[in-house]
Amino acid sequence: MYSPRSVDGMLHQLSWMVGGQQGEGIDPTGSILSKALNRQGYFIYGYRHFSSRIKGGHSNYKVRISTKPRLSNADALDMLVAFDQETIDLNARELKPGGLILGDSKFKPSVDRNDVQLLHIPLTEIAEGLGSRIMKNMVAIGATTAILGIDPSIFTDMIKKQFARKGDKIVQANLEAIRKGAESAKEQLNPKTDFTLAPADGKSRLLMMGNDAISLGAMAAGCRVMPAYPITPASDIMESLVKRLPEIGGVVLQTEDEIAAVITAIGASYAGARAMTATSGPGLSLMMEAIGLSGMTETPLVIVDTQRGGPSTGLPTKNEQSDLNTVLYGSHGEIPRIVLAPSTAEECFYDTVHAFNYAEQYQCPVILMTDLALSLALQTVEQLDYSQVKISRGKLLSDEEVAALTDENGYFPRYADSPDGISPRAMPGQKGGIHYVTGVEHNEIGRPLEGTANREKMMKKRMRKLENVQLPNSLITREKDDAEWLIVGFGSTRGPIEEAREQLAADGIPTSHLHIRVLAPFPTQSVKDVLSRYERVLVVENNATGQLAAQLRQYVGDISTIYSQTKFNGDPYYPSEITEHVKELMAHGNSQRLSYVR
Numbered sequence: 001m002y003s004p005r006s007v008d009g010m011l012h013q014l015s016w017m018v019g020g021q022q023g024e025g026i027d028p029t030g031s032i033l034s035k036a037l038n039r040q041g042y043f044i045y046g047y048r049h050f051s052s053r054i055k056g057g058h059s060n061y062k063v064r065i066s067t068k069p070r071l072s073n074a075d076a077l078d079m080l081v082a083f084d085q086e087t088i089d090l091n092a093r094e095l096k097p098g099g100l101i102l103g104d105s106k107f108k109p110s111v112d113r114n115d116v117q118l119l120h121i122p123l124t125e126i127a128e129g130l131g132s133r134i135m136k137n138m139v140a141i142g143a144t145t146a147i148l149g150i151d152p153s154i155f156t157d158m159i160k161k162q163f164a165r166k167g168d169k170i171v172q173a174n175l176e177a178i179r180k181g182a183e184s185a186k187e188q189l190n191p192k193t194d195f196t197l198a199p200a201d202g203k204s205r206l207l208m209m210g211n212d213a214i215s216l217g218a219m220a221a222g223c224r225v226m227p228a229y230p231i232t233p234a235s236d237i238m239e240s241l242v243k244r245l246p247e248i249g250g251v252v253l254q255t256e257d258e259i260a261a262v263i264t265a266i267g268a269s270y271a272g273a274r275a276m277t278a279t280s281g282p283g284l285s286l287m288m289e290a291i292g293l294s295g296m297t298e299t300p301l302v303i304v305d306t307q308r309g310g311p312s313t314g315l316p317t318k319n320e321q322s323d324l325n326t327v328l329y330g331s332h333g334e335i336p337r338i339v340l341a342p343s344t345a346e347e348c349f350y351d352t353v354h355a356f357n358y359a360e361q362y363q364c365p366v367i368l369m370t371d372l373a374l375s376l377a378l379q380t381v382e383q384l385d386y387s388q389v390k391i392s393r394g395k396l397l398s399d400e401e402v403a404a405l406t407d408e409n410g411y412f413p414r415y416a417d418s419p420d421g422i423s424p425r426a427m428p429g430q431k432g433g434i435h436y437v438t439g440v441e442h443n444e445i446g447r448p449l450e451g452t453a454n455r456e457k458m459m460k461k462r463m464r465k466l467e468n469v470q471l472p473n474s475l476i477t478r479e480k481d482d483a484e485w486l487i488v489g490f491g492s493t494r495g496p497i498e499e500a501r502e503q504l505a506a507d508g509i510p511t512s513h514l515h516i517r518v519l520a521p522f523p524t525q526s527v528k529d530v531l532s533r534y535e536r537v538l539v540v541e542n543n544a545t546g547q548l549a550a551q552l553r554q555y556v557g558d559i560s561t562i563y564s565q566t567k568f569n570g571d572p573y574y575p576s577e578i579t580e581h582v583k584e585l586m587a588h589g590n591s592q593r594l595s596y597v598r
Helices: 026-039 085-094 123-129 133-148 152-166 168-188 210-220 235-248 258-270 281-286 288-297 324-329 345-362 372-376 399-405 452-464 491-506 524-531 547-556 575-587
Strands: 013-021 043-049 058-066 077-082 095-103 117-120 206-208 223-228 251-254 274-279 301-307 338-340 365-371 378-381 475-478 485-489 511-516 518-520 536-541 561-566 593-595
Touching: 013 026, 013 085, 013 133, 026 043, 026 058, 026 133, 026 152, 026 206, 026 378, 043 372, 058 085, 077 085, 077 133, 085 095, 095 133, 117 168, 123 133, 123 168, 133 152, 133 168, 152 168, 206 210, 210 223, 210 235, 210 301, 210 345, 210 365, 210 372, 223 235, 223 258, 235 251, 258 274, 258 281, 258 288, 258 301, 274 281, 274 345, 281 288, 281 301, 281 324, 288 301, 288 365, 301 345, 301 372, 324 365, 324 518, 324 547, 338 345, 345 365, 345 378, 365 372, 365 491, 372 491, 475 491, 475 524, 485 491, 485 547, 485 575, 491 511, 491 536, 491 575, 511 524, 524 547, 536 547, 536 575, 547 561, 561 575
Parallel strands: 013 077, 077 095, 095 117, 223 251, 223 274, 274 301, 301 365, 338 365, 485 511, 485 536, 536 561, 561 593
Antiparallel strands: 013 058, 043 058, 043 378, 206 378, 338 518, 475 511
């Protein structure tokens, strides 16, 4: 297993959490610490736990600091910064033996954790002495730097930039809060308590959420219209683009609801712009009829679905992967569609570019499916390679090409029955490009026609688009020659699965890993080839019914014995949950589904 300490005794991995009431600056505390340490060359994974209200209720922010890439929360905490007693009562159970709690002098130790240390720091007193109790988050950051052996000056530039608009007095007060927090921790820290971080490599890397990467990918892909209605956890995409898109000639529209958003995206795409919308489960439900319209009119459409807990309003701020069936089969009737499921923030960037290309190449809806953990968790990302960004607009014709296809009556065969099912495309206003556009079944120029022969011809034409398509990068495989078990997942389960495999390997249990990035058209043969090499397959997903496992059974059949591990309490997986599940299945080989909740 990956040891937390290097040969000189320093930590090269540490899990830190700050907790308190929502509105107390929990998010800025975690974000500032993450950004500063990322700039030093550490790999960061930052995960927010928050409630679906603006202020009040317990909230916490976990930051995992490592000298190697990590894409999940750690199994246990090393440090807990508590802004209230409730944080200690709720979260002290997550600390490792020998862990450290940092809190105000009035706080009491956890009643059931006598194996952890409570370090009293006058967070509120120092902050109020500097002018505002809200600055206790900076005091906590300062105390953290002292405990980790980090120079607090690494925060100086960031604090100056973040608070510059509030004036130099506020900047200096925050810097002083960090300094005093560090001093207080040094005075009280037990010399035997050592949380010193091993040095990082100092390499410059990005730090972003999946939503940030999607926003950047959309701009790089040429998206210039983004209509949307705010909804957690997709709103960050809209908020990011509303700042950036106008700078490059684009526009963001806040529509009255998700139905208007998707219809506007379809209209903008039909007019020739690259357009997208972003939503979550409840909004996606409202878009179903319009998704069918995109399929019937063969209009390119890009939708981002950031999954959250359902059904109905469900768990707006918690993680889940229960939209899979909706994304694959939603909307009445039958249309071709493409579903991409990135598993890292880096993949979110490149897959967003692919989504726009595929939408125009295949003239169909493309859904980019993420989940809350992938959308909102901060990840360290290597520098993006913009040379990989290629724009393909499919069969979008020039004026001369359009004129050559126009019939004697002046109509353009927008829905021509081509061998590959993909018809030539003209823009509105393009000379010679006159055609009908309707959601009713139609002939090759778009005129409504409900005859049986035409219906069969047009249905076969549309469905032919993806019949033999194998999209690149549909799978990620990590295989071991001596492995009996194959662990399968999609989306944000990648990080926990990869780390669980390390834990299992340390216990002498080799495993392989298959992560599916393209869910429609399903890469049947590629998946079948991988599964055929294993006696046991465990599908790990964040839903109650094992939706991905059902897809494997549908497309692959009984090549292997497929087991299902599900988790649906709102939290992402911890690596140890997968590790324990594999061991339990090995001990009790007949279990078909064991659901872990933490």
